[in-house]
Amino acid sequence: MSERRWPVPTAERLAELVGAALPFGLRSGSPRHAFHRDLYFDTPDGALRRRGASCRIRFDALDRRWLRFDAVVGGCEARVAEVEPRDILLGAAEPARRLRALVDPARLVVHTELEVERWARTAHFPLVPLPQLGLAYDTVTVRGSGAEPMFHELVLWRRRWAVLPVASVARALERRYGLLAAPAPTGRAERAAELRQALERGEASPAPTRRQVALVALAHGRIALCRAGTILRLPAEDGGGEEACRQALRRCFGHAEGEIRLLGVVPATDARPAVEVWLARRLRRDLTAAPPGELQWFAPDDVVARVGSPVLREPTTLAALAVAARSELVPEWSAAPLQRRGRGDSASDGEDGSRVTLSELRVPALPARALEADRPAPEQLINAHLSSLEFNARVLALAEESGTPLLARLRFLSIVSTNLDQFFMVEVGALKHRVAAGIGERSPDGLTPPEELDAIAIRLHALVARQYRCFHDLARGELSAHGIRVRDWDELGPDERGALDRRFAEEIAPLLTPKALTRAPGHPFPHCGDRRLSLAVVLRDEPGGPQHFAVVELPASVPRLQCSPGAIVPLEALVRAGLAALFPGREVVAAHAFRVTRAGDIQLDELATASFLQAVSEQVQRRPWGPVVRLEVEQTMPPALRELLQRELRFEESGMQSALGPSDVYEAPGLLDLSALSELATRAGPAGGTGGTGGGAARSGLDYAELTARDPFAGARSVSGVLDHGDVLVHHPYDSFEASFERFIAEAAEDPDVAAIKLTLYRPGGPSRIGELLRRAAAAGKDVSVFVELKARFDEQLNIGWAQSLEAAGIHVVTGLATLKTHAKIALVIRRAGGGGRTRRYAHIGSGNYNAETARAYSDLGLLTADAAIGDDLHRLFNELTGSSRPPQAQFRRLLVAPTDMLDRFLALIAREADHAHAGRGGRIRAKLNGLADVTVIRALYRAAQAGAIVDLIVRGICMLRPGVPGLSERIRVVSVLGRFLEHGRIYHFANGGEPEYYIGSADWRPRNLRRRVEVITPVRDPSAMARLDRLLEDELADPAAWTLASDGSYSRQLP
Template identity: 70%
Template sequence: MTELRWSVPSAERLNELLAAPPPLGLRAGPTQRTFHRDLYFDTPDGDLHRRGATCRLRFGVDDRRALALDVAGVAQCESRVGELEPRHIFGGDAEPARRLRAIVDPGRLVLQVELEIERRIRPAHLPVVPVPQFVLAYDTITARVGGGEGPCEFHELAVSRRPWSVIPTARFARAIERRYGVTRASADRVARTTALRTAPPSLARQTAVLAVAHGRLALCRSGAALRLPLEDGGGEDACRRAMRRAFGSVEGEVRLLGVVPAADRGVAIEVWLVRRLRRDLTAVPPGALQWFAPQDIVARVGSPVLRDATTLSALAVAARSELVPEWSAAPLVGDTAADRGTTDETSRLTLSELRVPTLPAKTLDAARPAADQFINGFLSALEFNARVLALAEDPGTPLLARLRFLAILSTNLDQFFMVDVGALKHEVATGIVERSPDGLTAAEQLDAIAIRLRPLVARQYRCFRAVTQALAAKGTRIRGWGELTPGEREPLERWFAADVAPVLTPKALTRAPGHSFPHLGDRRLSLAVMLRDGPDGPVHFASVECPPSLPRLVAAVAGGAVPLESMVRAHLSALFPGREVVEAHAFRVTRSGDIQLDELGTASFVQAIADELRRRPWGPVVRIEVERTMPPLLRELLQRELRFEESALQSALGPSDVYEADGPLDLGGLGELAGDAARPDLDYPPFTPRDPFAGERCVFDVLDRGAVLVHHPHDSFNASVERFVAEAADDPDVAAIKLTLYRPGGPSRIAEALRRAAARGKDVSVFVELKARFDEELNIAWAQSLEAAGIHVITGLATLKIHAKVALVVRRTAGRTRRYAHVGSGNYNPDTARLYTDVGLFTADEGITEELHALFNELTGSSRPPQAAFRRLLVAPTDMLDRFLALIARETEHARAGRGGRIRAKLNGLADCTVIGALYRAAQAGVDVDLVVRGICMLRPGIPGLSARIRVVSVLGRFLEHARIYHFANAGAPEYYVGSADWRPRNLRRRVEVITPVDDPAARARLARILELELAEPGAWTLESDGSYSRRPPAS
C-alpha cells in the first residue's frame, strides 16, 4: 500500500492536525498508537547507496525484528528474524540477509541512521458507512546518525488509501494540502535526516558550550548574571566559534552532549562539552569569564544570578550525562598536562562571592513585586530536602536516626515528584506560560529542578553506603541473597515459598497479540527481566512486581536484613520455566498524585473523592527510577512503553525523567530497619514527655484558673489533648464536643472518646477533611466510622480545606455554661505528636471560646466559607491575611515613629508574596524581622535597601518542627499568636485556618523562650540572599 507523506513543522501543529476532522467531510475513527525503531546500515564509503540499495532493520514494540532489503526500488524483500545482534542477523538464513551478502560484505556494514517512529493512527470513513477509506498516520520521528551524535526530531503526516476506497488518492491528497497547508515530504527519511544534520547553521538552532577544566565549569558574567557561552547555529563549527568568542581559542576536545528540542524552547539548543581547552588569557576581558565549582553552580541554579533560560536547558542536559561526572561529585577526570594553564586563579570564584550586594532601585520598591525579590518555591523545597540529607550525612547523628532521615528524604522526594513536578509537567503539557513570582516558566523550573536534584540523589546514595557500612561495623547489615549461607537461606526459603511466591505475577513487557502492556503501579518496586528461549533464542522482556503488602527488608536469622527484591531476583527462574533468565534489574515509576475534583458539582464529597482515588494509580508517570546497572535497552523499553499510556498524553516522558540509583531503590523502606528497638545504643536517648496537667484535678478545673500552653512532644499529647477530649466524653456536665480532624492517623483514644460521648447522648460534631492529600482514603474511613457511631460529621467545604486544629467543649456546671477550647498547630494524631514539635493553647477565655463557637456554628450551619467578623481570632480565609498585614503595618509605623519595631515568627513555610512585600516594607522602615522557617521560604533576606534587617534561620533535628508562633513587639505591649496557618497562599486564601492570641503571661514567656532558643540554635541553617543555606557549627 503506497504511502504519501507531508512535512509538519512542529509537534504542536501535528497535535492540531490529529484533533482536526479529516478533509472531504470524512469522519475520524478511534486513534491507536504504535512505535517502531528502524536502523539503516551501509558501509563507511556508501557502497549500498551507490548501488541504489537500502538495508533496514526494524524493531517493533512486540519484540519482533524484521530485516528488509530494497535494491533500486525493483527488488524488495522483508523477513522476520530471530537473532538479536545485527551481525548475527546479517549472517543468518533470512532471504534479505542472503541477498545482502551477495551485494556487500556484511562485516563492513555500520549503522548510518537510526529512526524512532512514534505513530498515532486513525482511520477516515464516510459519514454513514463506517468502512475506512484512508488511514491517516501522525508520525514523530526522532533521528540519530551513526557516531553517537545527539538526536534531531521532525514530524510528518502520512496517508494510505484502502483498496476499496471510492475517493481517488490524488483528490484526497489535494484536499489534505488545501485544508492543512502542508507540503509534500521527501520520499526518503534517511536523506532527510542527513540533510538536517549537514544543513548550514541557522538562527533556528543555537549552541551552548560547557567547558570543564580542573573540575570547574566556565560561565560568562554580565553584571551579576551568569550564563553559558552561546552561539547562533549548530554543529562543531558553531561550538568552535563560541569557544573563540568566550575563551580566545578554538583548541580543545569537543563532544556533543545532546540537543534540547525546538519544541521546548522555540529553537533547538545543541549542548557541547569542551575539555582540555587551551585558553588565551589575553583575548578575553578580565572578569568576563569565571570558573566555578559544580557544587556552587548546582546550589545557585534558578537564583537571580543563574536563571538564564538557555543556560538552564543546557545544564539540565549536562546534569544527566555520564560525560559530566562533576555534577554528581563523582571522581573528576584526571588533571592532565593539557589542562594546565586553562584557567587563571583570579577567575576562580565561588558563587558566594557573586551574591548581589544591591538591587536596582526599581526592585527595591517593596510595593511593586519584582522577580528579583523572590526565591523560587520549588527550589526552596529542594533546599529543605538537602538539609534533611545533611542530617543523615552528619556523623554526630545516631546511626538509626541517620537511616530515618534517609527514609524521610526518599518519601519527601516521592511526594515532591507526585505533587510539584506533576503540576509543572501539566503546565508544560497544556501550554500554560504563567511565570512564577521569581520569573521562571514551568519548563525553566523543571530544568532547574533536574540540575539540582541529580546531585542530591547521588549524595543520598553515597550517604546510604556510608551509613550501612557503619551499621555493619555495629553488627547490623543489609545483605543480598548471595551473601547468605545455606543455613541462613533455609528459613527464608520456606517463608518465600509460603508467603511470597503465591503473590508474585510475571507480566510480559510486550504488545504482542493477546498481551497488552502491563500497568506499572505507582511507586511499586518491580524487576525488569530479560529472558531467552534457550541459549540462541530471541530475547523477551517481563516485569515482576514486589507486592507492597510484604516487608521491604526481610529480617535474616543472623541479624540484619535482606532486601525483598534480592530474594525475588534469586527465584525468578521458578516464575519463567523453560526460559533462561539473562538479567533482572529493579525499577520504580512515580505517577502524578493530583486529583481533579469537581467540588461545586458533586453531590457527595465521599463518593467524588473515592472515585478520584480509583483514578490516581493511572495518573501520568513523572519519574522512572532504575538501578545503575540497567542496560540502555531496558531503560528505553520502559520509557517508550510508558509514553503510550493514555494518561501520559498530558505529560510526555523523556530522558530527563529517568533517574539512576547507585543502590537499592525506594530508600523509604529503611524506616523498617531504623525502628529496630533492639539497638537503643544506635539511636537518640529515650525521651519522656512531661504531664502539663499533673495532679488529680480535672482539666476543666485547671483551665478555670488560667490558660495552659503545651509544646509537643516535650509536653505529653496523651496527657493533654487526648485527656482533654476523653474527660469531656466522660464528664456528665459536658453537653457538646466539636472538633476538626485533618490528618488524624490510625485508631486513637480521641476516636474512642468521641464514640463514648455520642453513645452518652452528647452533641458531637466532627469536621473530617477528606481532601488532605494522600490521607484521603484514611479520612474517608474515619468519617464513615464516626457517622456509624451517631456523630454528626461534616466532610469539608467546596473549594476550601479545613486545616484548622481546633476543639471546643461546652460544659454546664453550677448553673452556668462554660466553654473550653484548644487551638493548636498540630494534627490530632498521637503518632505524629511524638515526632513533630507543635504548640497548642488550652483556654476558657470567654472572648476566644465564644468566637470559636461562632465559627463552628457557621461551619455546621452552612456550606459557605466563614463570613462572620472576629475580633480576637484570626480566621482564614475570612480576615487572617488582612489582620496579619495590619499587625506588620503597625510595627512599620512604630519604627517610623522612632518607637522601634520587631517581628518574630516560627512557621513551616513563607511563600505569600503579599506578606513578603509587607515584611520588606517593615524592614525598610527599621523593623527587625527574625524568622524561623523550617521549609519553603521565598523571601530573600539580607539585601541592602530591601531586607537587610531580615534574618531567616531553619531548624531541623530529632523532631520535625511544625509549630506556628507569631510575635509582634508593639512598642512595649507585645502580642503573641499561635495556630495552624503558615504565611503561604494556600493557608491564607484557600483554607479554613485559626490563629489565636495568647494573653497568659506564663504562656507568653514560654513562647518567647522557644523563639529565642531556636533563633540561636547551634547547628541551625541561615538563609542567604541567593537562596542558599549555611549551617552553624553544631553544639559540642
C-alpha cells in the same frame, strides 16, 4: 514502491500528524523520539550523481554510525565501527566495498549535511501484532550554509512480512489529511540542494533559526561559565551541528581544540530555541582568550547550588544543564564536592576568580525597581519549588552528620525519599500538567514551567546522588560496625539462601503475578502501581533466541527488607533469585528493579457534587491511574530497557498521556527507594518514628536518648479546674499529648456536666483513643460534632473511614466546605457551670493534628484556655462550620480566622511594627513557621524592614522571601532549625512598642493557609505562656546548628 514521502508545510502540522489516527483501523505504538545526522558524499565533479548512485554516513545520538550506498542496481547499508568518515569510507563494510568499485573514496567530499529530528512509530492491525508499516515524522535542517534552511517530511514504508500495500495506505492518508506526494526528485539530499539553491537565487526564505548550541565544557572537574554582569550562563552559539559547537569553542577559548560529543537535543519552548547540548573535554585552557573575568570555572556543586537564582537562570543554560545532570557522560555532576586547589596548581587563577564571583553574587544585585517593596518584581522572591528542595537537602545533611545517632540517620534518609515522592506527585505533577495544557504563566519569581522543571531536575539529580553516597558510606561504616548488613543474593552463603528460598516459596511466590511486557492481543501493557517496586524481567524462550520482557510487581504486604541470620536482604533480591519458578521453561536473562511515581493531586468539582464523601472517594480511586511523573531504575538497567519502559509509560492504555521525559529518569546505584530504610531503623532497634524515643537503642547510643514527656496537669483534679484559674500552653512532645489534650477530651466525655464537644480532624491517622472517647461521649448523650476534612492530601481514605465510623456512632459529622480545606486544629467543650443554666466554654487551639503518633514525632504548640472571648469566637466558628457550606462570615474579637480576616489582621500587625520603627520605638517582628510564600505578606515584611523594623524569622521549609538584600531586606534574617523532631509549631510575635503580642495556631504565611483554608490563630496573653514562647524563639534564633538563608537562596551554618 515500498516507501512514500510527503512534504509537510509547518512544524505545527507535523506535530498534529504524529498523533493522528491511521486508516484501515491500524493501531500504532507510542512514538519514539530520536535525532541523527546524515553526511552525503560525492566527488567535486558529481561522479556519483551522474551514475545514479549516492553515499551516506549516518550518526545517531548515541554516536553509532551506519554507511549506506545506493546505485541503480540496488543498495546496501551496514553499521560500522570506524569513527572518522574517511576511515568509514575506506573500511571493510559491504557498502564501502561497493563504493570503491565505482569511485576512489579519497576523492569524496561532503556535499550535504542534514540533521534530522524524528518521531517514529509502527502500525499494525489490532489482532496481528507484527508491524505492517513504519512512519517517520522528520524535521530536517540543512547544515553547511549560512541560511541553514529547514523542512519537514512524513515518510511511510513497508515493514518485513507486511501484507498491506503501501500504496493503499498512502492514498488513504492523502485523502484524509490532504497530503501531496513529493515531486521528483524525492531524495532528501536532492531536496536539500534544491532548497539551498532557491535560497541563493532569492526565491525562498529560510525557516527562522530555532536552534542553538550550548557548550558544557569540563576541565579538571570544573565547568566553564560565562559571566555577563551579574549573570552566569553556559557558552552558547546560534545554529547547530559540530561547526557551531567549534565556533563556540573558538569564541570562548580562542581555539576549537577539544574532544566534543553531543549529549542531547532539547525541543524549543516559547522562551528559547531548540538546544543542542555538547560536551567538551580535553580543552587547552587559555584564560586570556575570553574578555577579562568573562569565562570562569566552577565546581559542579557550586553551580547546582545557584541554579534558578537570579545569577543562574538563563533558559538555554537551564535546559543544557538539565541534560548534563542526567548524563552518564558527566559523572562530575553526581560526584562528591571536589577539593579546592592551591595557588601552585594550573587552574588556580581561574578558580580564584570563580570564588570571587561566587562571593560577589551571593547577594544578588537587584535592579532598582526590585528595591521598591510596593512594586512587585520577580527578583524579590526565591522560587518555592527550589526552596522545597533546599529543605530536603538540609534534612539530608542531618543524615550525613556523624553526630546524629545511627538509626536517626537512617530515618532522615528515609524521610528525604518520602518527601521527594510527594514532591513529584504534587509539585512536579502540577508543573507537567501546565506544560501539557500550554499554560505558560510564570512563577512569582519569574520562571516558566519548563524552566522550573529544568531547574528542579538539575538540583534533584545531584541531591539523589548525594543521598546514595550517604547511604553507601553508612552501609560500609557504622551499619557494618554494628552488625547491620544489607546484602545482595550473591553475598549469601548456602544455608542463608536455603532458608530464604523456602520463605520465598511459601510466603512470597503465591503473591506474585508475572505480566508480559508486550502489545500482543490479550496482553496490554501492564499497569505499574504508583510507588510500587517492580522487576523488569528479560527472558528468552531458548538459548540464543530473541529476548522478551515481563514485569513482576513486588507485593506491598511483604516487608521490603527480609531478615536472615547475620544479614538483611532486600525483597527484590529474593524475588529475582526465584524468578525461574515464575517462568518455567524459559531462560531468565536478567531482572532489573524499577519504580514509577504518578501525579497525585485529585480533581474535584466541589460545587457540582451531590455527595462530597462519594466524590472524594471516587477521585481517590482514580489516583493510581494518574500520569507517570518519575521513573526510578537500578543503575544496571540497560538503556534499551529504560527506553522501552519510558516510551510505554508515556502512552499507557489509560489514555492519559504522561509528560515523562529523559530528565525524569533517576538511577539508583544500589537499593532502590530508600524510604525502606525506616524499616531498617525499626528492626535494628526498638525506636520507632522520627523522635526515636526507644530505650534500648538509646542506651546503646544507636538512637536519641529517651524523652520523658512532662505532665502539664500533674496533681490536678481536672483540666477544667486548672483552666478556670488560667491558660495552659503545651509544647509537644516535651509536654505529654496523652496527659494534656487526650485527658481534656477524656474528662469531657465522662463529665456529666459537659453538654457538647466540638472539634476538627485533619490528619487523625489510624484508629485512636480520641475516636473511642468521642464515641463514648455520644453514647452518654452528649452533643458531639466533628468536622472531618476529607481533602487532607493522601489521607483521604483514612479520613473517609473516620467520617463513616463516627457517623455510625451517632456523632454529627461534617465532611468539608466547598472550595476550602479546614486545616484549623480546634476543639471546644461546653460545660454547665453552677445553677441557673450558665455554661462555660473550654477551648484548645493548636498547630498539630489530634494524633498521638505524630504528637510524639512533631514539635507542636497548643493553648488550652477558658477565656470567654476566645470561647465565644470559637463557638461562632463551629456554628458556621457545621451550619453552612460557605466560608465563615462572622466577625471575631480575638481569633484570627482564615480566610475571613487573618490576612488583613496580620498585615495590620506588620504595618504597626513599621509605624513603631518610623516613630523610633524599635519595631520588631519574630515568627516561627513552616513556610513563608505569600507574596503580599513578604512585601509587607519588606516595607517594615525598610521602615527600620528588625525581622527575625524561623522558617522550617519553603521560604520565598529573599533576606539580606541592601535597600530591601538587610534587616531581615531567616534561619531554619531542624533536628530530632519535625518542627511544626507556629509562633508570631510583634513587639508593639513595648507591649508585646504573641500568637500561635495552625496557619503559615502561605497563600493556601491565608486564602484557601479555614485556619485559626489565637493570641496568647498568659504571662508565663508568653515568657515560654519568648524563650523558645530566642533559643532557636541563637541555635548554632540553625541554617541561615542567604540572599541567593542557599543555606549555610556555622557549627561549633
